[in-house]
Amino acid sequence: MTMWVGVNGFEVEAIVLDGRQRLRVKQHGYLVAYCTTVCEVARHVDLADLVEVVEFNR
Template sequence: MGIWQGPGGIEVEAVVFDDGPCLRVTRRISGERVLVAYCADVREVDKLVDLAELVKTP
């Protein structure tokens, strides 16, 4: 899969949660990952993050 990073320490990652796929949005604060939300689809992520600013990490 992969992790997409955005400004301000935002990270979006495709994961499995409760036996279903979802997108986990976290923010890095002082080196720690803090959960922002679990999103069912990209539309929900778009409400939290500007999708155009996300870049996939290598």
Template sequence: MGIWLGPNGIEVEALVVNDRPCLRVTRLVGGRRTLVADCADVQEVSRYVDLSQLVLADTEERERFSHVTA
């Protein structure tokens, strides 16, 4: 699925949890990725990050952060 990066270490990942679509919002803090929220829709994500500041992560960025888990 897709991964978007935002300011201040924010990452939004589209995934499926319990057979339902989910947008997982995490933040990189002190070298560790911490869960902010699991959101049902984009409107809910907008509570945690300005959507206009999100950029789609390319393959290189995904590989760089693949060792960091929520």
């Protein structure tokens, strides 16, 4: 799944929960919120601080 990280230990991950796509917001590993829109994510973390985590296959 797609994941973004930000300052102060924030992580945002696109997940499927109960068959529906959600954005899970965590800080320092603790659940902050399950969001349905990017606007909801913006209530918890500054979107400009987020960078996408890209995995490289070896």
